[in-house]
Amino acid sequence: MAAPCVSCGAAASYRLFLAGRVSFAREQGLWKAAAAGLQTGTRCQILRLKHSPAVTTKKNVAALRRESYTVDFIKKQIEEFNIGKRHLANMMGEDPETFTQEDIDRAITYLFPSGLFEKRARPIMKHPEEIFPKQRAIQWGEDGRPFHFLFYTGKQSYYSLMHEAYGKVLHVEERQDQLRAKGLFSEKPKTKDPIGSRWLIKEELEEMLVEKLSDQDYAQFIRLLERLSALPCDAAEEEFVGRFRRTVTVQSKKHLIEPLQYDEQGMAFSTGRGNAPWRRGKRKTANAEAVVHGHGSGKIEINGVDYLLYFPVTQDREQLMFPFHFLDRLGKHDVTCTVSGGGRSSQAGAIRLAVARALCSFITEDEVEWMRQAGLLTTDPRVRERKKPGQEGARRKFTWKKR
Amino acid sequence: IMLKGMTRLVSRVHKAKHGEQHVGQHYNISIQELKTVFPHGLPPRFVMQVKTFNEACLMVRKPALELLHYLKNTNFAHPAVRYVLYGEKGTGKTLSLCHIIHFCAKQDWLILHIPDAHLWVKNCRDLLQSTYNKQRFDQPLEASVWLKNFKTANERFLSQIKVQDKYVWNKRESTEKGSPLAEVVEQGIMRVRNATDAVGIVLKELKRQSSLGIFRLLVAVDGVNALWGRTTLKREDKSLIAPEELALIYNLRKMVKNDWQGGAIVLTVSQTGSLFKPRKAYLPQELLGKEGFDTLDPFIPILVSNYNPKEFEACIQYYLENSWLQHEKAHTEEGKKELLFLSNRNPGLLERLCAYL
Numbered sequence: 001m002a003a004p005c006v007s008c009g010a011a012a013s014y015r016l017f018l019a020g021r022v023s024f025a026r027e028q029g030l031w032k033a034a035a036a037g038l039q040t041g042t043r044c045q046i047l048r049l050k051h052s053p054a055v056t057t058k059k060n061v062a063a064l065r066r067e068s069y070t071v072d073f074i075k076k077q078i079e080e081f082n083i084g085k086r087h088l089a090n091m092m093g094e095d096p097e098t099f100t101q102e103d104i105d106r107a108i109t110y111l112f113p114s115g116l117f118e119k120r121a122r123p124i125m126k127h128p129e130e131i132f133p134k135q136r137a138i139q140w141g142e143d144g145r146p147f148h149f150l151f152y153t154g155k156q157s158y159y160s161l162m163h164e165a166y167g168k169v170l171h172v173e174e175r176q177d178q179l180r181a182k183g184l185f186s187e188k189p190k191t192k193d194p195i196g197s198r199w200l201i202k203e204e205l206e207e208m209l210v211e212k213l214s215d216q217d218y219a220q221f222i223r224l225l226e227r228l229s230a231l232p233c234d235a236a237e238e239e240f241v242g243r244f245r246r247t248v249t250v251q252s253k254k255h256l257i258e259p260l261q262y263d264e265q266g267m268a269f270s271t272g273r274g275n276a277p278w279r280r281g282k283r284k285t286a287n288a289e290a291v292v293h294g295h296g297s298g299k300i301e302i303n304g305v306d307y308l309l310y311f312p313v314t315q316d317r318e319q320l321m322f323p324f325h326f327l328d329r330l331g332k333h334d335v336t337c338t339v340s341g342g343g344r345s346s347q348a349g350a351i352r353l354a355v356a357r358a359l360c361s362f363i364t365e366d367e368v369e370w371m372r373q374a375g376l377l378t379t380d381p382r383v384r385e386r387k388k389p390g391q392e393g394a395r396r397k398f399t400w401k402k403r
Numbered sequence: 404i405m406l407k408g409m410t411r412l413v414s415r416v417h418k419a420k421h422g423e424q425h426v427g428q429h430y431n432i433s434i435q436e437l438k439t440v441f442p443h444g445l446p447p448r449f450v451m452q453v454k455t456f457n458e459a460c461l462m463v464r465k466p467a468l469e470l471l472h473y474l475k476n477t478n479f480a481h482p483a484v485r486y487v488l489y490g491e492k493g494t495g496k497t498l499s500l501c502h503i504i505h506f507c508a509k510q511d512w513l514i515l516h517i518p519d520a521h522l523w524v525k526n527c528r529d530l531l532q533s534t535y536n537k538q539r540f541d542q543p544l545e546a547s548v549w550l551k552n553f554k555t556a557n558e559r560f561l562s563q564i565k566v567q568d569k570y571v572w573n574k575r576e577s578t579e580k581g582s583p584l585a586e587v588v589e590q591g592i593m594r595v596r597n598a599t600d601a602v603g604i605v606l607k608e609l610k611r612q613s614s615l616g617i618f619r620l621l622v623a624v625d626g627v628n629a630l631w632g633r634t635t636l637k638r639e640d641k642s643l644i645a646p647e648e649l650a651l652i653y654n655l656r657k658m659v660k661n662d663w664q665g666g667a668i669v670l671t672v673s674q675t676g677s678l679f680k681p682r683k684a685y686l687p688q689e690l691l692g693k694e695g696f697d698t699l700d701p702f703i704p705i706l707v708s709n710y711n712p713k714e715f716e717a718c719i720q721y722y723l724e725n726s727w728l729q730h731e732k733a734h735t736e737e738g739k740k741e742l743l744f745l746s747n748r749n750p751g752l753l754e755r756l757c758a759y760l
């Protein structure tokens with residue numbers, strides 16, 4: 001595969017970052033520049049000297065609170081990332097020009113296999129833009145005057161956005177008035193895409209503006225955007241509004257696992273995976289496989305034994321009854337299944353899941369959706385929780401003795 | 404009480420006329436008869452149901468009908484035929500047995516009914532060394548209880564049958580030859596120590612005399628697989644007792660052998676009270692073991708299975724008529740389907756389910 005380039009390996013090693021902040025004590029430069037800029041030559045040396053201890057303490061506190069990265073630093077990180085990407089492509093034997101982010105991810109999971117459960121704790125290599133939190137460049141120039149005209153409001157990007165949006169609203173209304181004056185006004189009903197998208201949430205907006213917002217600010221902004229979108233807009237305005245909408249996957253979790261086998265669902269071919277739907281179900285540690293025949297008489301056979309003998313407890317039999325009862329098909333199907341592992345109740349749950357999945361092939365799409373909402377088609381994720389050291393059980397602590 | 408539906412009522416008197424068309428119908432037994440014929444035979448849940456509904460109703464089912472047919476056509480000159488009712492748990496073996504006993508009682512047979520042979524091989528408080536035979540053990544309590552019930556069931560015969568041997572109980576008491584059997588029974592009830600021996604004597608006499616043709620004998624044992632299984636009883640030195648060493652069991656085994664004429668033997672094998680047998684076993688082979696199977700060998704097995712749809716319907720109707728099912732959905736089709744599914748047409752399970760509806 002990749003030729004072992006040890007040198008490349010060394011060079012590439014420090015391109016990789018663990019997720020989370022990496023603190024560099026480089027921000028001193030920031031403040032020193034600011035301090036030096038503020039203090040012009042009129043100040044005497046003594047003052048500067050006097051100020052320096054205070055400045056240093058202020059510096060350190062600021063450093064602990066907010067780790068800010070200089071623009072140069074970020075630029076350098078980007079360069080290093082790109083070089084590292086090329087090295088990685090070389091190592092994997094692929095073309096450096098067409099090495100996408102997915103390829104990088106695959107290469108990293110290959111080179112650094114990690115067994116950690118938390119996905120965010122595993123090694124990643126991404127563009128520095130995604131890793132380092134967005135920072136604002138210095139908002140004022142050398143003479144101390146801020147660049148943006150709304151700097152002194154505190155939330156300059158938010159207010160500028162509001163200003164822009166309101167400007168657009170006024171513009172559209174002006175256009176409407178003009179059209180009405182000319183008599184060319186036509187009431188065009190607005191048909192926005194009904195369900196396909198949603199507004200940005202507050203966190204996403206904060207991320208976009210690199211500023212903290214309050215809930216009222218956010219609500220105000222959304223109201224303004226709604227007002228704008230209600231008016232007949234141009235393409236430019238649509239594009240402006242579109243920046244703040246995200247798509248929503250319609251009909252979340254479309255059940256894909258239905259190779260609908262509608263052929264000869266019946267006793268003609270009995271078992272066999274090709275013909276009668278054969279499905280699996282799991283619960284805790286129990287695994288079950290069920291075959292459901294159409295045109296049956298309500299018999300259920302588990303591991304060769306009748307379900308009455310296998311589950312003497314009524315509760316288990318009620319679990320088995322649930323999918324059929326839900327679809328009103330109590331005496332119409334025959335089930336043959338095998339189950340292993342787990343205990344009495346988890347075996348019942350596993351068979352129930354397998355039977356429900358198998359029944360999917362016999363019924364309409366709507367009924368499948370109802371079953372999904374009833375929770376018949378979801379594997380129960382609850383497993384036995386591990387016992388921790390220092391505690392008696394998973395949650396129970398040892399008896400607390402005061403003395 | 405007059406509003407019983409058409410699914411019931413075969414006339415009480417002519418039970419002899421039960422035929423194929425009556426399958427699925429209930430028939431009534433009056434409470435008086437119940438006390439005489441079944442002092443000790445009915446399963447406890449059925450007794451509770453009788454008390455609740457204030458009447459006893461049995462359903463006519465195919466296995467019982469089959470047996471009745473055979474019984475009607477028995478040739479009493481031949482040795483007694485053995486019939487074994489077997490089936491899964493809760494399918495109605497004991498109640499079928501009771502049906503047959505009732506029929507025979509109506510026909511004036513002498514009923515020798517052991518309600519549950521399993522009770523004799525477990526949980527016995529006091530075991531005495533037998534007075535008759537030093538190697539065997541007596542069970543005074545069980546024997547006396549059984550004698551009392553036997554007396555209630557067969558009052559009128561006890562005075563007719565005469566004992567053909569002299570039996571000496573102890574230094575002061577003895578029974579002369581030619582005295583009625585009632586005396587033996589009385590002796591057993593009064594002197595609890597000799598109860599087991601009294602039982603043995605009764606069994607021996609009945610066996611001997613049924614061949615003479617004065618009366619017809621029906622031996623009905625429930626849970627006959629206890630006779631050849633294992634016991635949980637121990638001697639004082641904590642060693643296990645085999646079933647043969649219990650006098651009651653020994654005599655009963657002799658009874659169940661088919662070396663006498665003039666009657667029939669109807670047996671049930673059940674797992675419910677059995678010791679050391681897996682829950683799913685229901686075939687006679689499994690439950691009786693090799694020894695028992697060989698002893699009982701030429702027998703007629705009769706399978707008792709779950710309700711068929713017609714019987715199931717009838718049972719539900721019966722409950723509905725007695726206003727036993729209080730749930731609103733019980734009348735509807737879906738309700739019935741649910742019950743069907745949950746109980747899988749097993750009579751015992753259905754009864755247990757309905758108890759909470």
